[in-house]
Amino acid sequence: MIRKYSVLISLAVLAVVMLVPFAVVTLNAVRSPEDYSANGPLSLPDGLHFDGIVEFWNRVDFGGKLWNSLLISGSVAVLAVVLSVLNAYALGVGRVRGRVWIMVVFLVANTLPQEALVYPLYYLAKEAGLYDTRLSMIIIFTVIQSAFGTYLLASVLGRFPHEILEAAAIDGAGKWRALWRIVVPVSRPTLSVLLIFFFIWTWNEFFLPLIFLISNENQTVPVALGVLQGDKMMDATMSSASALLGVLPAVVFFLIFQRTLTRGVTVGAIK
Amino acid sequence: MSKVRTGAVALVTAAALAALAACGNSEPEAGKPAASDGPRVLKLWHYESADGAMGKAWAEAIKQFEASHPGVRVQFEEKAFEQIRQSAGMILNSDEAPDVMEYNKGNATAGLLSQQGLLTDLTPEVAKRGWDKLLSPSLQTTAKYDDRGIMGAGKWFGIPNYAEYVMVYYNKDLFTKHKVEVPKTFDEFTAAMDTFVEAGVTPLAVGGAEYPAQQIFYQLALSKAQRPWVDSFQLYKGKVDFRGPEFTYAAETMADWVKKGYIAKDSAAIKAEDMGVSFMGGKYPIVVTGSWWYGRFASEIKDFEWGSFLWPGNTMSAGSSGNIWVVPENAKNKDLAYDFIDITMKKEIQNLLGNSGGVPVAADPAAITDPKSKELIENFTKLSSGDGLAFYPDWPAPGYYDVLVAGVQNLINGSRTPAQVLDEIAAPYEENLADIGG
Numbered sequence: 001m002i003r004k005y006s007v008l009i010s011l012a013v014l015a016v017v018m019l020v021p022f023a024v025v026t027l028n029a030v031r032s033p034e035d036y037s038a039n040g041p042l043s044l045p046d047g048l049h050f051d052g053i054v055e056f057w058n059r060v061d062f063g064g065k066l067w068n069s070l071l072i073s074g075s076v077a078v079l080a081v082v083l084s085v086l087n088a089y090a091l092g093v094g095r096v097r098g099r100v101w102i103m104v105v106f107l108v109a110n111t112l113p114q115e116a117l118v119y120p121l122y123y124l125a126k127e128a129g130l131y132d133t134r135l136s137m138i139i140i141f142t143v144i145q146s147a148f149g150t151y152l153l154a155s156v157l158g159r160f161p162h163e164i165l166e167a168a169a170i171d172g173a174g175k176w177r178a179l180w181r182i183v184v185p186v187s188r189p190t191l192s193v194l195l196i197f198f199f200i201w202t203w204n205e206f207f208l209p210l211i212f213l214i215s216n217e218n219q220t221v222p223v224a225l226g227v228l229q230g231d232k233m234m235d236a237t238m239s240s241a242s243a244l245l246g247v248l249p250a251v252v253f254f255l256i257f258q259r260t261l262t263r264g265v266t267v268g269a270i271k
Numbered sequence: 272m273s274k275v276r277t278g279a280v281a282l283v284t285a286a287a288l289a290a291l292a293a294c295g296n297s298e299p300e301a302g303k304p305a306a307s308d309g310p311r312v313l314k315l316w317h318y319e320s321a322d323g324a325m326g327k328a329w330a331e332a333i334k335q336f337e338a339s340h341p342g343v344r345v346q347f348e349e350k351a352f353e354q355i356r357q358s359a360g361m362i363l364n365s366d367e368a369p370d371v372m373e374y375n376k377g378n379a380t381a382g383l384l385s386q387q388g389l390l391t392d393l394t395p396e397v398a399k400r401g402w403d404k405l406l407s408p409s410l411q412t413t414a415k416y417d418d419r420g421i422m423g424a425g426k427w428f429g430i431p432n433y434a435e436y437v438m439v440y441y442n443k444d445l446f447t448k449h450k451v452e453v454p455k456t457f458d459e460f461t462a463a464m465d466t467f468v469e470a471g472v473t474p475l476a477v478g479g480a481e482y483p484a485q486q487i488f489y490q491l492a493l494s495k496a497q498r499p500w501v502d503s504f505q506l507y508k509g510k511v512d513f514r515g516p517e518f519t520y521a522a523e524t525m526a527d528w529v530k531k532g533y534i535a536k537d538s539a540a541i542k543a544e545d546m547g548v549s550f551m552g553g554k555y556p557i558v559v560t561g562s563w564w565y566g567r568f569a570s571e572i573k574d575f576e577w578g579s580f581l582w583p584g585n586t587m588s589a590g591s592s593g594n595i596w597v598v599p600e601n602a603k604n605k606d607l608a609y610d611f612i613d614i615t616m617k618k619e620i621q622n623l624l625g626n627s628g629g630v631p632v633a634a635d636p637a638a639i640t641d642p643k644s645k646e647l648i649e650n651f652t653k654l655s656s657g658d659g660l661a662f663y664p665d666w667p668a669p670g671y672y673d674v675l676v677a678g679v680q681n682l683i684n685g686s687r688t689p690a691q692v693l694d695e696i697a698a699p700y701e702e703n704l705a706d707i708g709g
Binding site: 033034036037038039040041059060122126131132207210211214215216223224226227235236 | 318320321348349350351352353354357358361362365366367544548551552553567570571572573574
């Protein structure tokens, strides 16, 4: 009984700790700048003040940024999963020669910091005429995310029961058919988790979009939030308002896909 | 449930397809604004907030530019400071470069780009349009860069529209309550702070984790310095002795101020933002910081009266021109860019900048009507007419900002003696000096 309550209490404490930053952000998002200056960030606001949110939305054309982010993250999520599946099928099921080394390369690619990639990517994008286009971000992030996806999926597919594939082969299914009719449906929970992770990771990317998406009309949500951080000044209330706007889509997305996510995670756990 | 999932996947796929389609469509229209048949476009970037002094003045300048240039459209984009800081070099090296943009002055920023050949030499335009006559010598320092990219001499690569300087802001209500007069001399200044300490009030709001503390340190050094010392320190025109009277006095006085209680011991961890907010909340009577806080204080302090004065006893103060307009070498409409810069230097725009809480470089003093702005600009005129802008202590070497933050934090914490701190901040400076062969 005591154990049950202690677990409950520690969970409650954890939940509070997790929620406090959100509460502070929300509190300051609806606070007027004068109130912030006079009473600091932690007091209760003296009235609801939505100007910060509205003004930020208009100032950066937030609707457009949302669309850009959705476009880039959505495309990357889908394309990276497809690419990962194809790679992993070759590496995990197809057992290509030297696959261990190929996997090592993918692992190393994962550990490369983005700062190291910036200049080469910049020159490539400029040569290809893709600098300052959303397409450049989609291509780059598809590759980056699928490096991780390939690494993960290849080890998952490496343990794929060969009996099933052999049975399919006996029934006359080619490699292509086996992939789409057998491997993909069986590993679907893992793929959906990957899809969601890729979406959220790409959504939250800041550094490369900051470098590559120069025009305001191409920018993503995290880059737009950066507008508020000045050289020497910051606007705390408007930053909070923008942070609230920036985090909402990710929360909504999470709520929509939450069931898929937990199911995928538990499927992985049983394995 | 399966339906929901399929629906969701379909949604994402649809977004992806739309993405590819959209990307394909948008490419031709980007990057080719200066087509000969359509209207000409001036591509303009800056990163000032729209309701700040510069934002307001430049919005008006855009309006006037469009009025005087029929058939030309100004394509203005407000940029994130972080974006320009991170990737200015890459942007300016590409076809996406704007025609005119705001950029940070200094060796590591505008100096570096000028050395890389990414900025247009403005010297002929400066002479033709007489911009040099509007700018005082210490303002010109940050507009000119030599072949090594070091400011102070050489060709013009930028035009500053506004200036900034470090001053003392004070809470009039707290001064009256504790019967303290506005100090005119350095001794009166310390006497005033003594009065506050006796009454149990910490007089100075200091942000030790960021730029404010090192600016106080620099103000103290300047109180013992002459112009040649500043030229040596900032422009490498001579040797600087870190154990000399200027820095020794600054370090010892700063440590002393902490002991006397003028500066709170815990302020080493305070950020500039929190420092400003604590002053605006009426918790401290005095804050020493730059004119970039002026607009915010003016619009957000409602509960008490406040004012500003120059650091008592100093003829020099930390300060410089503000950020500068630069014209990228890859700009497609340089002639329009020059015209735009010229408009921002006009009296009308400069006066608007002054009346909105900024420090204009070429305003008509009589046209500044707001009394607080008048005080701000008169103090600046006093400084700049005496050649008193001494730039900022972190300018001389790359990465020197962090060195100074750490050094001054050690002074405030008392974890190092003043002499140790001086040695600490001397080393990176000398290293940089050796690198540039100065």
